[in-house]
Amino acid sequence: KQALKDKAKGKNKGQQVFVIDFDGDIKASAVKHLREEISTLISTANEGDEVVVRLESPGGLVHGYGLAAAQLARLKDAGLKLTVCVxxxxxxxxxxxxCVADNIVAAPFAVIGSIGVVSQLPNFHKWLKNHDVDYEMFTAGDYKRTVTVFGENDAKDRAKYQAELEQTHELFKHFVNRYRSVLDLDKVATGEHWYGEDALHLNLVDKLQTSDSYLLELMANNEV
Incomplete structure (x- = not known):
């Protein structure tokens, strides 16, 4: 019993480590809870404490994940150490x-990367035309709509839409470079993904380890 008390006492001498989970869907719906958790942490944690985010997400809508990333940045702005475990x-x-994290810890076969942008949609114009169905769309502004599901898309529509995707990709790369400047974006911002070991060689992650193992290490000298 005394040994356990001494061990617990030793833990209290270390920093506090807070663990939160983010399980992302295509809309990044979990950001609703994430923002509340982060606000709570910022108001209760001490500067220098660590926050570990166990993150699982294949990505999704740009604005949803942009907001989620901005929420994580609030932790660093508040002087907290941020580790993301994948x-x-x-x-x-x-x-x-x-990429916002100070350290990214990934399991050996975790899927990492995919710094790119994709968009796809069906087009029913030919089917409607073959069935004598007219489709009309009214807009104000040259580019209120570009490609469409039901109308006929021309080269100008496609070029504009492609330009918008390229612009989004450039914003994505700029964001990644801001927080993880060690990356060679020419190599990793191709839309490809890599498994843990290759991701480590490309500097996409900092360490190969499961979240369980990482947290157990922290528990030895910190209050988790």
């Missing part, structure tokens, strides 16, 4: 969040 996947918007 056991399975942090790709696209998921990696946008992860």
């Amino acid at each position: 056991d399975k996947v942090a790709a696209s918007g998921g990696y946008m969040m992860a």
